[in-house]
Structures are given as C-alpha cells and as structure tokens.
Amino acid sequence: MTNSLIFFDIPSDDPDAAGRFYAEVFGWEDDPRLGGRYHRMVPGGMFKNPDGSDSEIGNLHMGIGDVANMRPHPAPEGIEPRGPATGGRGPRIWILIGDDDTPERILGKAEELGATVLWRNHYWAEFNGLNHCFVDPWGNHIMLWGKAGKPPVIPADYTRE
Structure with a gap:
C-alpha cells in the first residue's frame, strides 16, 4: 500500500x-x-x-x-x-471507544483534567457511529466514536444526522 x-x-x-x-x-x-x-x-x-x-x-x-x-x-x-493553534478549526483526531470503556468515563476524565466537552450523544448515519467531542487543554479536537451496530441501536436521547 x-x-x-x-x-x-x-x-x-x-x-x-x-x-x-x-x-x-x-x-x-x-x-x-x-x-x-x-x-x-x-x-x-x-x-x-x-x-x-x-x-x-x-x-x-x-x-x-x-x-x-x-x-x-x-x-x-x-x-x-x-x-x-487557537481561534480556528484545526484537525480532529478520531478515537474508537474500546468495548471495555464508555464515552461517559472518557468525557468525565477529560473534563476533570481540563478539557472542554463540545457535545455528547450524537448519531452520524453516514458512518453509523455514536459520537462525542471534546477539546483538550491544548486546543486539539478529539472525536470519540462508538459503534452503533447492525442494525444501529441509537439511544433515544441522541441527536441524529
């Protein structure tokens, strides 16, 4: 390749x-x-x-x-x-949430250590993923990606796109 x-x-x-x-x-x-x-x-x-x-x-x-x-x-x-970099959009880094972890734990720990959560609980149909986003203390956007499954299981409180 x-x-x-x-x-x-x-x-x-x-x-x-x-x-x-x-x-x-x-x-x-x-x-x-x-x-x-x-x-x-x-x-x-x-x-x-x-x-x-x-x-x-x-x-x-x-x-x-x-x-x-x-x-x-x-x-x-x-x-x-x-x-x-400050004040503008930089790269977004996508992290697949492990089967032994949760977005709630990751976002909670990130916030505790100085990150800012931008959003939680959003489903993106284009790639069938449950996602969340935070900005680390240095301005880097970290996207969390959860598997929605086949067929997708989307919690009722998630926004959808």
Missing part, C-alpha cells in the same frame, strides 16, 4: 502534561522522548481481524510535540509558529 498513515503528532506547549492527560483519559502508555519535549503515546493492542482475533498490525501511535520546537526539523532551533 502506498502513502500509508503511520502516525500523527499533535502540538502542545507542555508535552509532559499532555502525555499524562492522554494516559489518564485513554489508558495509553506515555513514552517520553527527547527529554520530555516529545511524547509517543502507545495505545497498545493490535488491529483486529474480521473474526475478532489480533492481526499482525499494531494500533497506530500518536505523538505529542512541543510547539516551541517541533521535531524533527533540519534547523536545530525549529521554525514558527511556536504556540498552540
């Missing part, structure tokens, strides 16, 4: 705090690198085969980079901008 997504980085002005945040909210391993200026978040596990068994493909990793000097970059001092 060509042009495969292998991982992505999100910006933070405090990678150590962001690493702790994502470890507590999602239960991921926080792997600090470069003296804490970069953190690799390791969700663990493997992508599943259609029969539910583990495939040989590990789940994608996420990086957290220090906005003061996102690495790698050819110039040791990095380049502008050196602050988190």
Whole structure:
C-alpha cells in the first residue's frame, strides 16, 4: 500500500502534561522522548481481524510535540509558529471507544483534567457511529466514536444526522 498513515503528532506547549492527560483519559502508555519535549503515546493492542482475533498490525501511535520546537526539523532551533493553534478549526483526531470503556468515563476524565466537552450523544448515519467531542487543554479536537451496530441501536436521547 502506498502513502500509508503511520502516525500523527499533535502540538502542545507542555508535552509532559499532555502525555499524562492522554494516559489518564485513554489508558495509553506515555513514552517520553527527547527529554520530555516529545511524547509517543502507545495505545497498545493490535488491529483486529474480521473474526475478532489480533492481526499482525499494531494500533497506530500518536505523538505529542512541543510547539516551541517541533521535531524533527533540519534547523536545530525549529521554525514558527511556536504556540498552540487557537481561534480556528484545526484537525480532529478520531478515537474508537474500546468495548471495555464508555464515552461517559472518557468525557468525565477529560473534563476533570481540563478539557472542554463540545457535545455528547450524537448519531452520524453516514458512518453509523455514536459520537462525542471534546477539546483538550491544548486546543486539539478529539472525536470519540462508538459503534452503533447492525442494525444501529441509537439511544433515544441522541441527536441524529
């Protein structure tokens, strides 16, 4: 396969705090690198085969980079901008809610740690998902995705689109 997504980085002005945040909210391993200026978040596990068994493909990793000097970059001092994005729409990062977790727990923990919940309980028919969204303390939009099932089971209190 060509042009495969292998991982992505999100910006933070405090990678150590962001690493702790994502470890507590999602239960991921926080792997600090470069003296804490970069953190690799390791969700663990493997992508599943259609029969539910583990495939040989590990789940994608996420990086957290220090906005003061996102690495790698050819110039040791990095380049502008050196602050988190604010005031506009940035990328949205989609997280599939594990079968052993709930959106209520994730959103509650995220809020407790300084996130802002944008919405809860919305069904998107286009991709048959139950979704929720929060903005982390660094301005990154995190979309939670729950499986609605076949046929979809949509709770009565969910908005629909």
